[in-house]
Amino acid sequence: MCGEVQDMAAEEPALRRYYRNTILQYDSLDCALVHHLSNKLANDSVGSGEWYKLLEGVLREPCGGKLVELMRADLQAIMTRDPACEGAAHALLNYKGYLGLQASRVAHELWLRKRRSLALAIQSRVSEIFGMDIHPACRIGRGVMIDHATGVVFGETAVIGDDCTILHGVTLGGTGKDRGDRHPKLGCGILIGAGALILGNIRIGDGCKIAAGSVVLMSLPAHTTAAGVPAKIVGRAME
Amino acid sequence: MCGEVQDMAAEEPALRRYYRNTILQYDSLDCALVHHLSNKLANDSVGSGEWYKLLEGVLREPCGGKLVELMRADLQAIMTRDPACEGAAHALLNYKGYLGLQASRVAHELWLRKRRSLALAIQSRVSEIFGMDIHPACRIGRGVMIDHATGVVFGETAVIGDDCTILHGVTLGGTGKDRGDRHPKLGCGILIGAGALILGNIRIGDGCKIAAGSVVLMSLPAHTTAAGVPAKIVGRAME
Amino acid sequence: MCGEVQDMAAEEPALRRYYRNTILQYDSLDCALVHHLSNKLANDSVGSGEWYKLLEGVLREPCGGKLVELMRADLQAIMTRDPACEGAAHALLNYKGYLGLQASRVAHELWLRKRRSLALAIQSRVSEIFGMDIHPACRIGRGVMIDHATGVVFGETAVIGDDCTILHGVTLGGTGKDRGDRHPKLGCGILIGAGALILGNIRIGDGCKIAAGSVVLMSLPAHTTAAGVPAKIVGRAME
Numbered sequence: 218m219c220g221e222v223q224d225m226a227a228e229e230p231a232l233r234r235y236y237r238n239t240i241l242q243y244d245s246l247d248c249a250l251v252h253h254l255s256n257k258l259a260n261d262s263v264g265s266g267e268w269y270k271l272l273e274g275v276l277r278e279p280c281g282g283k284l285v286e287l288m289r290a291d292l293q294a295i296m297t298r299d300p301a302c303e304g305a306a307h308a309l310l311n312y313k314g315y316l317g318l319q320a321s322r323v324a325h326e327l328w329l330r331k332r333r334s335l336a337l338a339i340q341s342r343v344s345e346i347f348g349m350d351i352h353p354a355c356r357i358g359r360g361v362m363i364d365h366a367t368g369v370v371f372g373e374t375a376v377i378g379d380d381c382t383i384l385h386g387v388t389l390g391g392t393g394k395d396r397g398d399r400h401p402k403l404g405c406g407i408l409i410g411a412g413a414l415i416l417g418n419i420r421i422g423d424g425c426k427i428a429a430g431s432v433v434l435m436s437l438p439a440h441t442t443a444a445g446v447p448a449k450i451v452g453r454a455m456e
Numbered sequence: 457m458c459g460e461v462q463d464m465a466a467e468e469p470a471l472r473r474y475y476r477n478t479i480l481q482y483d484s485l486d487c488a489l490v491h492h493l494s495n496k497l498a499n500d501s502v503g504s505g506e507w508y509k510l511l512e513g514v515l516r517e518p519c520g521g522k523l524v525e526l527m528r529a530d531l532q533a534i535m536t537r538d539p540a541c542e543g544a545a546h547a548l549l550n551y552k553g554y555l556g557l558q559a560s561r562v563a564h565e566l567w568l569r570k571r572r573s574l575a576l577a578i579q580s581r582v583s584e585i586f587g588m589d590i591h592p593a594c595r596i597g598r599g600v601m602i603d604h605a606t607g608v609v610f611g612e613t614a615v616i617g618d619d620c621t622i623l624h625g626v627t628l629g630g631t632g633k634d635r636g637d638r639h640p641k642l643g644c645g646i647l648i649g650a651g652a653l654i655l656g657n658i659r660i661g662d663g664c665k666i667a668a669g670s671v672v673l674m675s676l677p678a679h680t681t682a683a684g685v686p687a688k689i690v691g692r693a694m695e
Numbered sequence: 696m697c698g699e700v701q702d703m704a705a706e707e708p709a710l711r712r713y714y715r716n717t718i719l720q721y722d723s724l725d726c727a728l729v730h731h732l733s734n735k736l737a738n739d740s741v742g743s744g745e746w747y748k749l750l751e752g753v754l755r756e757p758c759g760g761k762l763v764e765l766m767r768a769d770l771q772a773i774m775t776r777d778p779a780c781e782g783a784a785h786a787l788l789n790y791k792g793y794l795g796l797q798a799s800r801v802a803h804e805l806w807l808r809k810r811r812s813l814a815l816a817i818q819s820r821v822s823e824i825f826g827m828d829i830h831p832a833c834r835i836g837r838g839v840m841i842d843h844a845t846g847v848v849f850g851e852t853a854v855i856g857d858d859c860t861i862l863h864g865v866t867l868g869g870t871g872k873d874r875g876d877r878h879p880k881l882g883c884g885i886l887i888g889a890g891a892l893i894l895g896n897i898r899i900g901d902g903c904k905i906a907a908g909s910v911v912l913m914s915l916p917a918h919t920t921a922a923g924v925p926a927k928i929v930g931r932a933m934e
Contacts, residue, residue: 225812228810228811228812228813229810229812229813231745231748231749231813232741232812232813232816235740235741238740239740256738256739256740259739260495261495261498261504262474262477262478262495263471263474265739267470270470271470300851300869300874300875300877301830301850301851303811303812303815307812307815310816310819311815311816311818311819312819313819313822313823332467332468333467333542334464334467334468334471334542334546335467335468335470335471337542337546337550338471338549338550340550341549341550341551341552344552344604344605344606345552345585345586346823347823348587348606348826348845348846349606350604350606350624352540365822365828365848366822367587367606367607367822367826367827367828367845367846367848368587368606368607368624368625368845368846368864370604370606370624370650372540373539373540382871384868385828385846385848385866386607386625386651386846386864386866388624388625388650388651388668390623390650390668391539393621393647393649393665396539397539399539408871410871410892410894411848411866411868411892411894412651412864412866412890412892414649414650414651414668414669416649416650416668426871428910429866429868429892429894429910430669430892430908430910430924431924432667432668432669444924444925445924446669446670446683446684446685446924447683499734500734500737500743501713501716501717501734502710502713506709509709510709571706571707572706572781573703573706573707573710573781573785574706574707574709574710576781576785576789577710577788577789579789580788580789580790580791583791583843583844583845584791584824584825587826587845588845589843589845589863591779606826606845606846607826607845607846607863607864609843609845609863609889611779612778612779625846625864625890627863627864627889627890627907629862629889629907630778632860632886632888632904635778636778638778651890653888653889653890653907653908655888655889655907669908671906671907671908685908685909685922685923685924686922
């Protein structure tokens, strides 16, 4: 990644300081990412140095190795799946879906450790700066890509399996009628188009494709394609 | 609320300064809220001190008592209706739907006093930082909850009654054909699901429920449930 | 515009410094706009002075005259079409759809000059601060208005003709199946309602109207109105 960024710095001398401060001076992805995230989360109330200590502290815990592995897998997912991605450094620096997801992964670990107030503070800052509202209790698998990100909402009891791709404006929400376990459970390898609303404690099977703008209110068997308002099964999802 | 925040500060020493500066040092909800909002609205152009003077000045006017009462009622509404809410301090610190609505309430009072440029500047900052675009002329009742908030748009001549719950991505908009009085009029106790678009100078009766993803183009009698694109009445709304 | 802003400064003494720093001290629209945009794009990583040099440098290139002309035409479009617009200064200061579009126009010129890393950095900041994600390769005509703006996504190979009006939450996206040329091509004078999803390498003819909440998956002949999920032609679009 450093080669890519050195080319970028040579191309735009005015951004050289920015590239050095965000990527070039660090010797690992997670180190660069935690610094970059700390700068994004910072405001007058909690500065970037304080955020850095908090985030970096989580990476030093036993869960840290798993988190770093997830950060790499999500980046790899973008490189593989997004035709508009210009490179790993581009995704790391510029993709709010990637940055917000990594912050949410840290918040989730904090939530599991009962550090709820900090986890919720991260959720709130991610919602403000990236427009994605992911409850820290939501469980998210590896190799997940959230593209464009604005308007994404994942509820408290939602679950997302490995290798899912989720476009902007997608809600994994409740129906408003229930308390407790009330949000969707997604399998692996699912693609959810822009603006789709998946509501209620339903199961979406592995490999499903949900068309943009759908409103999904019922469980879907694996490898089906659903579309419409309300969504119906319209076919078998092929890879 | 202070007991709740003292527990949070004990749990996260790194956020102690933040909790003191946002809540613990103030002796009333409105005082804490106006400081917190001023910090959120601040940027290099208009600092938090300037925002504080402007907002606090409105609260000292004769309308101030009513505004403070609305701030409390909206907070109570969240506590009652949101199953994911961890406490009043959590909502006050972290819910952009709550913060943006309170800023919009101040903007509305300024609009009524013909201080339009300041009201519109608040609208703009709320749209930038919270992703909710509420015209300051829009009239909003008490006990209103805007959940998740990203993408919400309320037009200039929209009216929202008491005790409504409005999810993210909801638009109370025009049809693009009219000028003048062109936005929806909502009664009381209405629930509008995520991403619903309510368009035109139509009336939504008390207690209606509008399903997520609906596009509502016609008036609805009280206590009906509507769903679909375009929305049709699909049942009677029970509490 | 200066008369309008002098009235605003007289009305709100607390904002006088803000109005002077954003508009009154500049002798042209583009000079005020570039300063205002630089302040919006600025963060701890790249300051407003650095942004100003980068943006202003583009305006001094041969393409600069065309960019300035587009900035004026887009402002005129808002004045003509938005019934809620209080004046040109209001739009310039407060409309994130306008500000984000102008930043995207500069990013597009940088993209054409192969300064991709800077163009992508602008795209990313515009997505963060204004909630609109416009790929810098997307081609956008003159006199375009993006209203409310939150959630707008325009893909890499999308094209937008002159005099289009696009509401918040609109996606000009891909279907997820293709690489290469995969986004919609819009003619001139098109109106796209809030939340509409236009997907795939399809053509939308001049003067079409697309209803709010539609999902458009097929090309539309000129002067047709389309609505629904999936969208069907429901009539002839009259001006």
